Amino acid sequence: NDMPVAHNQTDIEDFEVYTNEPADCKWSHLDQSYDNMEEEMSCSSSILDMNAQMLYKCSTTLTGIKNRQDNKFFIRCKDKPLETEDRNENKESYEFTLIGTQELVIDKVLPNETIKDSSDSVKVTLEARTSAGYNEGNSTCYYSETENDYIMFFETNSYKHSQDLWLTQGNYNYFIKCVDLGGNTDTKKVSFNVETDRGAPIVARAYHEETHLKLVTNEEAKCVYDTKNCNYLFDEGVSLKVIDKVNHFVDWDTKKKLYVKCKDKYDNQPSPSQCSIVAKAFKNRKKS
Known part of the structure; x- marks a missing residue:
């Protein structure tokens, strides 16, 4: 009843x-x-x-x-x-x-992009959002790689659903099915890539721009420097100013040699005694 x-x-x-x-x-x-x-x-x-x-x-x-x-x-x-x-x-x-109810709708499934990390097993979180059906989208969601043997999400029985997976590098397709108390069902497919990134960021360019030395990295990164040598801890370095996460700036100072280290969001960085780049500003020669 x-x-x-x-x-x-x-x-x-x-x-x-x-x-x-x-x-x-x-x-x-x-x-x-x-x-x-x-x-x-x-x-x-x-x-x-x-x-x-x-x-x-x-x-x-x-x-x-x-x-x-x-x-x-x-x-x-x-x-x-x-x-x-x-x-x-x-x-x-x-x-x-x-x-009497209305149709259950899976409004969104994630991820739908490339997931990167520096480990062999990369944490990927499957997510789903549901609405309508019985009780404003409250439902139970399941996932499957084959569209046959479904496994219930760890976090579900709501309108928000999530499941953590640990996956190796490769391309993945998962089918997500949600069912509410009235028996309404909706299914969606989610596709994504998993990549393992162990390389430290590379300084692709270094040049003089206005009153700054500008460094451009090949990926989003944080860069620091020391003026003595490369043998320093990253957290002890002086941070460069950054714009758009790939453009890094420091004052143009011809008296300093900069030992620069850069690391990405996966904590990939040079070895303790190495730098990403060693840079030194120079004096502009006066035209005769």
């Missing part, structure tokens, strides 16, 4: 009610007397038909279920099915409600 059903499901087959004695039962969309109810149920009346709880079964198909609304069914029964008079019937209907 008070349970959701799938979008566009118009009937419930093999719906059953149980009585404590042989009876005739009917149902209707309206709360009315037994005699005025339109739909008859098929009821067992033999003592041989009792179940283990000593109850008699009546079955029917509930029809007329509508989407996006509460569907009420009213049930009444009358005892002594083999008699025509002196029969007792329910004074009040038993009310049964089924909740």
Whole structure:
């Protein structure tokens, strides 16, 4: 009772009610007397038909279920099915409600890009966002590489779903399926690449720009320098100013030799005694 059903499901087959004695039962969309109810149920009346709880079964198909609304069914029964008079019937209907729903929608699946890290096994987080369906997208999501054997997400039973995976370098396709309490289902495919990056950033260019020495790296990086040698800890270096994460600037100073180290977001950096580049500003020669 008070349970959701799938979008566009118009009937419930093999719906059953149980009585404590042989009876005739009917149902209707309206709360009315037994005699005025339109739909008859098929009821067992033999003592041989009792179940283990000593109850008699009546079955029917509930029809007329509508989407996006509460569907009420009213049930009444009358005892002594083999008699025509002196029969007792329910004074009040038993009310049964089924909740019509709408389609469940997977709005977004992630990742949809290349995932990089410096390790052989790279952490990848599958994500899904759901909406509509029953209870504003609240559902359970599963993932599969084959579209057959699905595994439930670790974080799910909400409208936000996530699952951490540890994957080696390569191309991947995953199928994501979400199901809500009403049985509404949606499926999406997500594709992404995994790469292992162990190389430190490379300083591709170094030149004089206005009042600065400008260094350009081949990937997003943070750069620092020391004025003595390359044998220093990265965290002890002096940071260069950075724009767009690949353009690095320091004052143009002809008195200093700069021992520069650069590292990327995966913490790839030169060996402790090595630099990314050693640079020194020079004096412009005066034209004669």
